[in-house]
Amino acid sequence: MFAxxxxxxxxxLVSQGQRLSVDALAVEAGKTVRFDAVLxxxxxxxxxxxxxxxxxxxxxxxxxxxxxxxxxTVLKYKPKVRYRKKFGHRQSLTELEVTNIHRGQ
Numbered sequence: 001m002f003a004x005x006x007x008x009x010x011x012x013l014v015s016q017g018q019r020l021s022v023d024a025l026a027v028e029a030g031k032t033v034r035f036d037a038v039l040x041x042x043x044x045x046x047x048x049x050x051x052x053x054x055x056x057x058x059x060x061x062x063x064x065x066x067x068x069x070x071x072x073t074v075l076k077y078k079p080k081v082r083y084r085k086k087f088g089h090r091q092s093l094t095e096l097e098v099t100n101i102h103r104g105q
Contacts, residue, residue: 001015001016001041001042001043001044001101001103002014002015002041002042002043002101003015003038003039003040003041003042003057003059003101004038004039004040005035005037005038005039005059006035006037006038006039007022007023007025007035007037008022008023008025010022010023011039014059014061014098014101015098015101016098016099016100016101017097017098017099018097018098019064019095019096019097019098020095020096020098021069021093021094021095021096022093022094022096023091023092023093023094024066024091024092024093024094025063025094027063027094028063028066029063029064029065029066030062030063031062031063032060032061032062032063032099033060033061033062033063033096034058034059034060034061035058035059035060035061036053036058037053038050038053038054038057038058038059039052039053039054040054041054041057041101041103043103048103055104056103056104057101057102057103057104058101058102058104059098059100059101059102060098060099060100060101060102061096061097061098061099062096062097062099063094063095063096064095064096064097065094065095066092066093066094066095067092067093067094067095068090068091068092068093069090069091069092069093070090071088071089071090072088072089072090072091073086073087073088074086074087074088074089075087
């Protein structure tokens with residue numbers, strides 16, 4: 001069984017036992033998070049598509065850790081005017097493990 005879930009404004013295709021990294025959530029490591037914004041659920045020959053969300057379906061995930069991603073370097077340059085800027089950015093991320101997909105009946 002798999003589902004498409006909206007987390008922090010982005011959509012993820014998830015299945016039970018899968019690990020994924022999402023933008024930072026304000027939840028401590030070891031806690032369980034429940035997502036109600038499920039856009040599609042499919043299992044076997046049965047597919048439910050939400051308009052925009054599937055009613056009664058939730059996805060539970062366990063927060064494994066909070067961490068920072070790899071550094072992304074940004075360079076700005078304008079020729080002939082001696083303009084050079086260098087920036088670095090590290091995104092804060094949360095690693096989740098999907099524990100269960102509850103399909104409401």
